[in-house]
Amino acid sequence: MSRTKTDTKGRIAVRPLPSLAGSSLVHVLAHRAEETPDRLAFRFLPDGTSDHPIDWTYGELAARAGAVAVRLHDLGLDSGRIVLALDPGLDYVAGLFGIMQAGCTAVPCFPPFGRRATARFLSVLDDCTPRAVLTDPRFAGQVEQFHAQLKTDSRARWVFPEPDFYRTDPGRPPVEPRAVEPALIQYSSGSTGDPKGIVLTHENLVSNCRVLDAHMGYEEDRVGCSWLPPYHDMGLMGTIMLAVHGGWPLVMLSPIHFVQDPYRWLKAITDHRVTISVGPNFAFDLCAQSLTDEEVATLDLSLLRQVFCGSEPVSGNTMERFEERFAPVGFDAGSLIPCFGLAEATLFVSGKPEADDSIRTEWLDKDALEHGHARRAADTGSTDTVSVVSCGVIAKGHEVLVVDPHTLAPLAQGEIGEIWVHGANVAAGYLGRPELSASTFKARPAGAPEDGRTYLRTGDLGFFLDGELFVTGRLKDLIVISGRNLHPQDIEHSVLRAHEDLRRTAAFAVRSKERDEEEVVLVAEFRGTAQKFAHREKDLLERVTAAVTEDHGVRPARVYVGPPGTVLMTTSGKVRRRDTRTAYLEGTLKAFPAAAGVS
Known part of the structure; x- marks a missing residue:
């Protein structure tokens, strides 16, 4: 049955797929590899620039994913949960599809590199008790150390893929694609102390792609670009899986390369004639603030037709700044698509109508x-x-x-x-939490x-x-003061507008011991050195206090300012207000060598 139709602009709204190919993304990939094996599927920029791109066609991706499935079967791993903790890149994509093709459930995660990432990684292992962990060989010497920190008696098999792990053995029969439930356990990007694994079915994943396809419409020349983490719902379901389902190429770069230099994202869009991309609100803010005039002059954003912005409340001020900064190099404000979604709904719930300019x-x-x-x-x-x-x-x-x-x-x-x-799109529930799921x-x-x-x-x-x-x-973040409902992001916008040297900020309520009532506390990050902060501290605190008092009719009880990294964030760029509040109350927030400011 054909699902082809046209939208109000005359474009094909949904590209047809055979019914079997539409049953799971594993089958979609098999269909792409059979029908268009030489079509570009992914282009990875390993250093964040266009100097040394790595291209995979659908045929190559299917072959590498098939090799992963065969390796897993040879290891006796043909069912159960497998944690995928590789670096962002094409091997991650092959590992993801190979795990599902093998009949296993993929658990996307990130490598245990650094204290905070390791704590998060171990909390995921404790919660999902996987049969295996697929991660980089550089962690082979740390397995005993990891196991010693686990709360559960994990018997997971650790698999450290070398290059031949992704190569097909001509004499070995392939593993036929199959859709074994659940397809995936997606962990939300918040606290490490209470991880919740969201159980996603193959129907959930395909449904999310279908509704996004219907919302976007089909364009023959579509090219995507993403720097989002491949283990996060927007980076995984909103770009990687969506591109395979839709049959269009996706240019990928590491989130680390974006954070180091936001220019790389927009330069990749320029170099590879990208028509669709996505990012959270903070990414647009970062680009508008950090790019130099010389860098902006090298860009051409005129081919961008759809730019999804989600993951956190969308700021109209941010969008205006981004438009103003990049309109001279062809950016069309009509291409911005504010949207709403969450991992518990696979991803997409709503978005700006395509017909709106x-x-x-x-x-x-x-x-x-x-x-x-x-x-x-x-x-x-x-x-x-x-x-x-x-x-x-x-x-x-x-x-x-x-x-x-x-x-x-x-x-x-x-x-x-x-x-x-x-x-x-709504997921089946939380892994191992029947009461919370209900x-x-x-x-x-x-x-x-x-x-x-x-x-x-x-x-x-x-x-x-x-x-x-x-x-x-x-x-849960709502601040209630004297019967008034104050939204923290509104207060945070006032803080950032008050002083140009502030970057991230978090607003939350703390009960006053003296007055036994809720008070507003602000935590913010200062862009400069400790010496620069000491010189500007008094003026900064006065301006922040005045701005919040004037804009919201409430005077902050305290303004705590620290260096970059003070405000705790999720992997998707959301402010972790409750965790920042906890760290504030426990006195564990980062601080400059001198005492932090108090208003």
Whole structure:
């Protein structure tokens, strides 16, 4: 049955796939390798530049993934969970598809390099108790050390692939593609202390690709680019798997190379004539702030038609700065697509309609917003208003409710509540956590029948206006002061605007022992040296305190400023506010040699 149709711009909306090929991404890859074996699938930039690209066609990717499946079978690993902890690159992609082709469940992770990454890696091993770990040979000498730190009695087999691991043996029969459930265990990118493995089926993965395909439309000349971590939902499901499903080439570079020099992302887009890319809000901010005029002059962003921005609340100010900075080199603001998604829904929940040429921003009455109502402001841009960016329309075939998190009653348009999602993208649950899975993935609105439709409780707050979804923040991060609901990202934006030397910041509430009430605490990072901070500390703290007080009517109880790395972040670039709060209370935040500032 053909699924081909055209969108409002005359493009094919969904490229047809045979029914068998559509049953799993393993079968999709087999189909691509059979039908278009010489078509470019991936191009990896090992040093972050275009000087030494490594290209793999669909035929080459399928052969290498098939070799991984054969090696795993030869090791007796034809079922169970396998942690994939390789460096970002093409071997990671081959390992991923090879694990699934072998009939195993892939557990994407990152190499145990560094204290924080190792702690996270070990917490994943403890939680999922894998049959095997596939990681770089450089960690072979640390296995006993890793096992000594595990809380569980792990009997995982460690596999250290050398180059021939990915080479096909002509005399060895291939492992036929099959879809064994679950396909994948995806760990959210937050705290190491309480990792939650999200159980994703092959149907979840294919559904996510299909709804994104339908949202984007098909373009014959599409070329993607991603620096996102391949073990994170946006980098894995939103780029690698989506590209294979859609049949278009993806240019990849390491997230380390992007963080070291954000110019590399936009230069790769220029060099390889990229038409579609994706990044979290902070990436656009970083590019707008850090690139020199000379670097900008080398860019050509005129071919970019779709740039998805998600992973955290989208800032209209960030998007405006990015547009202003790069419009002279061909960037079209209409290509920006704010979107909303989460790992528990595989990835995609909503995105800006393709037909819209600009981002939809609503100016809302600040006082009404703080009391749970999205009311359009008559006077836009004043201190009594706040702008909120739309995350667009809901994914095809899915349903979203906004629900009062206390009464569980669905709310009307313009009322702020918790976002609930139903549809084929929604995961099966959390690994080994039946009670949490039931409360999170099987929620029912108040008054709904017991045999009625169930929903995923996202923990995100938002509202609907004119059929589009607006996301205002995390339910658990909400700051409640004297009955007012303050969203931390709004306060954080005020902090960053107050002083040019501040970068990341986190806002949260702490109960005052003296007054027995909630107070706002700010943690921020200073761009310069300790000496420079000491010289500017007084002015900085005064400006931050004044900005937050003026913008939000609340005076911060304390402003803590430290060096880069003070604000804790997830691997996807989200601020870990609760973990930063814990570190603040425990006195373990990074600090300059001199005492941190207090307002």
